[in-house]
Amino acid sequence: xxxxxxxxxxxxxxxxxxxxxxxxxxxxxxxxxxxxxxxxxxxxxxxxxxxxxxxxxxxxxxxxxxxxxxxxxxxxxxxxxxxxxxxxxxxxxxxxxxxxxxxxxxxxxxxxxxxxxxxxxxxxxxxxxxxxxxxxxxxxxxxxxxxxxxxxxxxx
Numbered sequence: 001x002x003x004x005x006x007x008x009x010x011x012x013x014x015x016x017x018x019x020x021x022x023x024x025x026x027x028x029x030x031x032x033x034x035x036x037x038x039x040x041x042x043x044x045x046x047x048x049x050x051x052x053x054x055x056x057x058x059x060x061x062x063x064x065x066x067x068x069x070x071x072x073x074x075x076x077x078x079x080x081x082x083x084x085x086x087x088x089x090x091x092x093x094x095x096x097x098x099x100x101x102x103x104x105x106x107x108x109x110x111x112x113x114x115x116x117x118x119x120x121x122x123x124x125x126x127x128x129x130x131x132x133x134x135x136x137x138x139x140x141x142x143x144x145x146x147x148x149x150x151x152x153x154x155x156x
Contacts, residue, residue, distance in 0.1 A: 010083040013103075017073040020066030033070065035077050037126075040119040043067065047109060047118075054113045064110065068103030071118050075102060079126055095129035096136060 021033050031046055033039045047067075051057050072091055076082060081094030090099040108116040 010085045010087065012087070013069045013072055013083045013089060016066060017069035020070050023066070035070075035074050037074060037078055037119070037122055040071065040074060040122050043070070044109075044114070044117050044119050048114060051110060052113055054111065059110050064106050065103060067109070067118075068106035071106060071122070072100075072102035075100065075122060075125060078122075079129055094125070095132045097125070097128060097132065100125065 021035075024031055024033055028046060031039070031042050033043065051059065068089070072083065075091055075094070079094055081091040081100070084090050084092050084099065088099070089103045090101045092099050094100060105116065105118065105121050109118055
């Protein structure tokens with residue numbers, strides 16, 4: 001059983017993502033941020049258009065936090081996992097991957113530019129999670145799927 005303090009601290013990041021979404025809906029509604037993986041490409045482009053070259057503009061901590069929380073919610077809603085119950089700014093429980101720090105990734109995106117793309121990060125996590133799930137859950141037999149169907153056709 002989790003205490004209300006833990007629930008409040010883990011939902012904090014979800015709430016911050018929602019606040020970020022509301023603000024961005026007012027200032028950049030054309031982004032269509034909707035917690036989809038495709039929205040990360042639009043967000044990357046927005047960052048490139050408005051904050052590059054790297055270091056050309058000061059970035060508010062609240063913007064970095066909002067982007068990181070939004071990235072985290074996209075990961076959770078599309079790939080799984082959850083915000084750490086103890087309140088750490090990380091996602092746990094995504095396959096067998098170690099904890100993920102989406103807020104740190106947002107900082108890296110602004111420090112390093114496109115080489116730390118949010119969309120690319122999401123896709124690399126999705127690939128790693130898929131590979132780890134496949135490695136940990138190999139097929140039990142060859143009776144199912146297309147192979148099973150074809151085998152049944154040729155049995156006497």
